[in-house]
Amino acid sequence: MSRIDEAGAVRSGEDLPLHRLDPWLKQRLPHLQGTPEVTQYAGGASNWTYRLRYANDDLVLRRPPAGTKAKSAHDMGREFRLQQALAPHFPLVPRMHAHCDDESVIGAEFYVMERLAGIIPRRNLPRDLALGRDEVRTLCVNVVDTLVALHRVDVQAAGLRHLGAGQGFAQRQVEGWSRRYREARTWNVPAAHRVMDWLSRHVPPEAPLCVTHNDFRFDNVVLAPEDPTRVIGVLDWELASLGDPWMDLGNMLAYWVQADDDPLARSSRRQPTHLPGMLTRDEVLEHYRGRMGITPSHWPFYEVFGLFRLAAIAQQIYYRYHHRQTRNPAFRHFWVFVHYLHWRCGRAIARTR
Structure with missing residues (x-):
């Protein structure tokens, strides 16, 4: 089993409309090839987070959950711009790719960033990771x-x-x-x-x-x-x-x-x-x-x-x-x-x- 954090199946009712999202992304990231495999990360208590696995790139999309009550806690544009500005001074933020405030694309504002392939220490460390x-x-x-x-x-x-x-x-x-x-x-x-x-x-x-x-x-x-x-x-x-x-x-x-x-x-x-x-x-x-x-x-x-x-x-x-x-x-x-x-x-x- 891989130690690297992986996404799973998209939860019912939380699918992405690829027929609109894929063309939008390729207009802004023209190097993308093929149709992405879409999976979803566990959790979703704050923002819904998806992995978009293209033939030649690996991306992460974040959007607010449906039924959001605290609007100020789900400002995708602010989150995107903050990480862009912070990156030169704190290089542990992911690289930002694109932000969309047009809710007609997927039904909500969202942004897309690089996927950092690594271990995310959740409730327990991966079973094969035995640290002293x-x-x-x-x-x-x-x-x-x-x-x-x-x-x-x-x-x-x-x-x-x-x-x-x-x-x-x-x-x-x-x-x-x-x-x-x-x-x-x-x-x-x-x-x-x-x-x-x-x-x-x-x-x-x-x-x-x-x-x-x-x-x-x-x-x-x-x-x-x-x-x-x-x-x-x-x-x-x-x-x-x-x-x-x-x-x-x-x-x-x-x-x-x-x-x-x-x-x-x-x-x-x-x-x-x-x-x-x-x-x-x-x-x-x-x-x-x-x-x-x-x-x-x-x-x-x-x-x-x-x-x-x-x-x-x-x-x-x-x-x-x-x-x-x-x-x-x-x-x-x-x-x-x-x-x-x-x-x-x-x-x-x-x-x-």
Whole structure:
């Protein structure tokens, strides 16, 4: 079995209209030959992602899901232009090929990029990839250092000042994700009033802004097939912005399930952060602090915000399933996960008293 991440069959109701897409692509990429084999990557919780395998090239297409509720989270043009601008300064972004804002082509805005052939570390590493404790530690450190490298990008040199909206980033994030949670709330999840109120009362002072990925996880990095401890790409830039680096770290650690976590956390694990050799959340925080040379004075805020934001993301996804806007059965029990994250927020807040 190949270690390289592969796409599978296109899910029912999510097909691409090749009779329109193929001519559109060949007008912009005239070297393409033949008719592409179309497959779809697993997931689809954020954007639908397809592999287009032509006779002489291998491409990836990304488009928003049907029934999208948060329009601002699915701006294909912004995502395309950001990666184009970032590439000279952070070479781990895929090469961009074409962007289309004409929804008549496939029924939605989309963009096309190169396919990075490599290993994507999802819930578990590939079965034939047996890494020892030291190799796992190297992999983990390299992933965290990739986030550090992103946060060190010279925003001015990259021409990315337009990504920011000035002062008040953390406050806007709290307000924005609180609003999204309220709008996506269904009857079977908590109101989360106390968590939202605590966050609004504990927004930290302004931090120097940097490029933040805002969805940085193991399953959004690509590893070299010949050296699975080396990162060769970073994917899924739809939430990227100029922001607070500590908020980006808190968002990453919200997904970080370690070996000694409770059973419900372990059941929700979606990346191999439980393996012997992986850093714990506290160790990641310490390693990142050492690499950046700064210490957060309001870490509990960033921890709680990361957990609450993840709850809001899960609830937005569940909202689409609840209202039958998506058929993906993987989303059926997301409401349980929302309850769990709400409980973790409360526990983190209690530790500050």
